[in-house]
Amino acid sequence: MLQAKDLSYQYSASVPLITRLSLTIPDHQITSIVGPNGSGKSTLFKLLTRAIQPMAGKVLLNNRDIWQLTGKEVAKQIAVVHQHHDLYDDLTVTDLVRFGHLPYQSLLSDLPEESHNTELLLNQFGLTDLKDSYVHSLSGGQQQRVWLALALNQQPSYLFLDEPTTYLDLHYQIEFLKLLHQLNADEHLTIIMIVHDLNQALQYSDYCLFFNHGKIIAEGKPEEVLTPKRIEEHFKVNCKKIQTADGPILYQY
Numbered sequence: 544m545l546q547a548k549d550l551s552y553q554y555s556a557s558v559p560l561i562t563r564l565s566l567t568i569p570d571h572q573i574t575s576i577v578g579p580n581g582s583g584k585s586t587l588f589k590l591l592t593r594a595i596q597p598m599a600g601k602v603l604l605n606n607r608d609i610w611q612l613t614g615k616e617v618a619k620q621i622a623v624v625h626q627h628h629d630l631y632d633d634l635t636v637t638d639l640v641r642f643g644h645l646p647y648q649s650l651l652s653d654l655p656e657e658s659h660n661t662e663l664l665l666n667q668f669g670l671t672d673l674k675d676s677y678v679h680s681l682s683g684g685q686q687q688r689v690w691l692a693l694a695l696n697q698q699p700s701y702l703f704l705d706e707p708t709t710y711l712d713l714h715y716q717i718e719f720l721k722l723l724h725q726l727n728a729d730e731h732l733t734i735i736m737i738v739h740d741l742n743q744a745l746q747y748s749d750y751c752l753f754f755n756h757g758k759i760i761a762e763g764k765p766e767e768v769l770t771p772k773r774i775e776e777h778f779k780v781n782c783k784k785i786q787t788a789d790g791p792i793l794y795q796y
């Protein structure tokens with residue numbers, strides 16, 4: 544279970560960003576975090592993944608303060624796929640995916656198990672033919688699958704993704720979102736993603752956190768949270784919800 548209890552954070556001494564925020568991430572579901580630019584989504588994301596330390600309050604991972612755990616303990620539970628990544632020129636796909644297994648390695652580490660896991664992931668994500676390619680030579684969509692394979696090599700319970708489809712074309716966006724859906728359905732992975740496309744949040748998440756001014760404005764089922772009135776109020780755009788045979792979609796204008 545992943546929870547925030549009374550979290551507070553601020554970058555500048557005079558401007559609090561997040562004040563006494565509490566939430567529980569629903570296990571085994573896909574949660575989308577939506578909200579305007581500068582609302583504090585990335586800051587919340589960093590607090591929940593132990594990238595920054597709160598000024599007050601706690602993040603609890605299975606009822607333990609995340610800052611009382613070692614980096615390895617956290618990395619076995621929480622994996623993060625960022626929006627963009629710095630790449631070393633000489634890393635192959637296999638090299639990079641193998642890094643995901645580092646939390647499990649020790650001086651007595653079991654290398655055969657590590658290479659077995661890596662091979663399975665390369666196969667699962669259609670990367671076997673690219674395993675010796677340099678990561679920087681791959682397309683954006685292929686690279687995103689490599690980062691996902693690395694994250695899953697950590698065997699996490701929680702997968703965080705920061706705007707995972709931003710740099711992907713429409714084909715790779717849909718392919719990647721379907722892949723996440725499949726991972727959630729097959730392996731019960733809890734997924735938390737920052738999403739800017741409200742229709743993607745509507746279509747691909749089970750739970751939605753609507754964030755603004757460092758606060759949760761609303762949370763719950765995406766179709767209940769993403770109302771035209773709320774979108775107009777916080778994003779300052781006109782919006783209509785249109786019912787289709789496959790569920791509602793939002794038309795923003």
Ligand SMILES: Nc1ncnc2c1ncn2[C@@H]1O[C@H](COP(=O)(O)OP(=O)(O)OP(=O)(O)O)[C@@H](O)[C@H]1O
Pocket residue numbers: 554555560578579580581582583584585586587
């Ligand atoms: N490292 C930092 N130092 C100072 N201020 C920061 C820093 N990171 C973010 N901020 C400020 O904190 C506020 C929230 O930023 P944050 O990146 O969390 O928002 P966001 O909702 O993720 O935005 P976006 O949708 O644009 O990515 C903004 O006003 C931003 O300028």
